[in-house]
Amino acid sequence: MPETRNKKASVIALCGKGGVGKTSLSATIVKILSSNPNNKVLAIDADPAVGLSTALGITVSKTIDDIRNELIRQVENGKTTDKAQMISMLDYEMFSALEEKKNIAFLAIGRPEMEGCYCQVNHILKDLIASVAGNFDFVVIDGEAGIEQINRRVMAKVTHLILVSDASAKGLNVVKTIKEVSGTAIDYKKDGLIINRLRSKTEFEKLIIPEEIDCLGWVPEDDTIRSFDIEGKSILEINDSPAIQAVKSCLSEIDIPVSGVDGALHKLTHTR
Numbered sequence: 001m002p003e004t005r006n007k008k009a010s011v012i013a014l015c016g017k018g019g020v021g022k023t024s025l026s027a028t029i030v031k032i033l034s035s036n037p038n039n040k041v042l043a044i045d046a047d048p049a050v051g052l053s054t055a056l057g058i059t060v061s062k063t064i065d066d067i068r069n070e071l072i073r074q075v076e077n078g079k080t081t082d083k084a085q086m087i088s089m090l091d092y093e094m095f096s097a098l099e100e101k102k103n104i105a106f107l108a109i110g111r112p113e114m115e116g117c118y119c120q121v122n123h124i125l126k127d128l129i130a131s132v133a134g135n136f137d138f139v140v141i142d143g144e145a146g147i148e149q150i151n152r153r154v155m156a157k158v159t160h161l162i163l164v165s166d167a168s169a170k171g172l173n174v175v176k177t178i179k180e181v182s183g184t185a186i187d188y189k190k191d192g193l194i195i196n197r198l199r200s201k202t203e204f205e206k207l208i209i210p211e212e213i214d215c216l217g218w219v220p221e222d223d224t225i226r227s228f229d230i231e232g233k234s235i236l237e238i239n240d241s242p243a244i245q246a247v248k249s250c251l252s253e254i255d256i257p258v259s260g261v262d263g264a265l266h267k268l269t270h271t272r
Ligand SMILES: Nc1ncnc2c1ncn2[C@@H]1O[C@H](COP(=O)(O)OP(=O)(O)OP(=O)(O)O)[C@@H](O)[C@H]1O
Pocket: 017, 018, 019, 020, 021, 022, 023, 024, 025, 047, 051, 196, 197, 219, 220, 221, 222, 223, 225, 226, 229, 230, 243
C-alpha cells in the first residue's frame, strides 16, 4: 500500500464517442506521464469493458464493482451494518484492488451500479477513490462516453477534461454535447479537444470544430498504436511514435508538464 501523501493530483479524464481512441490515448498519456520516474500515476478504467488494462499490460484481479457487490452481499446477509465497519472493509479492499507496476497503479471500476439503491456504499467508494487519488501526482481516467458517468461513478473532482473525437461529424457532435453537459456538472480547470487518427494536417485544417471547443491538437493515424492493439501489446512498451509526440504536444496545451515536446508538430493553424 502506498504511503499517503495527500497530494493535489491533476485528474485527467478522457471522454468521447465510442471507438474514437479514448483508451489508446489514455494509455499514451499514462505512458508519457509515467516516463518521468518522479511521477506517480493512477490509471482508472471507467469503462465496463476494461480495455485500459490490456493497453497497459496490466491484469485486473478485482474491480470496484466486485468490491461493492461483496459488501452488498454482506449487508444483505446481516454481517455488516455499521458504517465505520463498511468504510474500513472498503478501504482495505480498495487497496487490495490496486494493481501496481513501477510508478503506475491501476484501478478498474467495473460495471455500472444497479439503479437507485446502495447509495451509501457508492458514496463511500467515491470518497475512497478520491482519497486513494491523494497518493498520486496524476490520475488518468479512461471514461465511457460522458463526464456524467465519471462524476457519478468515479470522481467528481476532474481537473482536466480531454474530449476525444475522430474526424467524423458524429464524433464532433458527441464532444459538443459532453462539453455542454460538463459546463455545469463538473468543476474542472481546463478542457480541450484532441482529434485522433488524422491522415494529414490538411485533413485537420478542413475540419469544422465547434466554436465553443478549444482544440489542443491532432494525433495522426499511427501504425504502431494500431499494431500494438492488434497484438494485444502494452502501449507502455512503445519507445516513441508520432502519436506519442502529438499527445505530448496536446498535454502541454492544457498545462500538463511534459518533457521533450516538439512544439512545431500538430500545432493549430486552423480556420473555423
Ligand atoms: N492514433 C491512432 N492510430 C491508429 N490506430 C488508432 C489510433 N487511436 C486509436 N486507434 C485504434 O482505434 C481503435 C479504437 O481505439 P480505442 O479502443 O482506443 O477507442 P475507444 O474510444 O477507447 O473505444 P471504446 O469506446 O470502444 O472504448 C483501436 O483498434 C485502436 O488501436
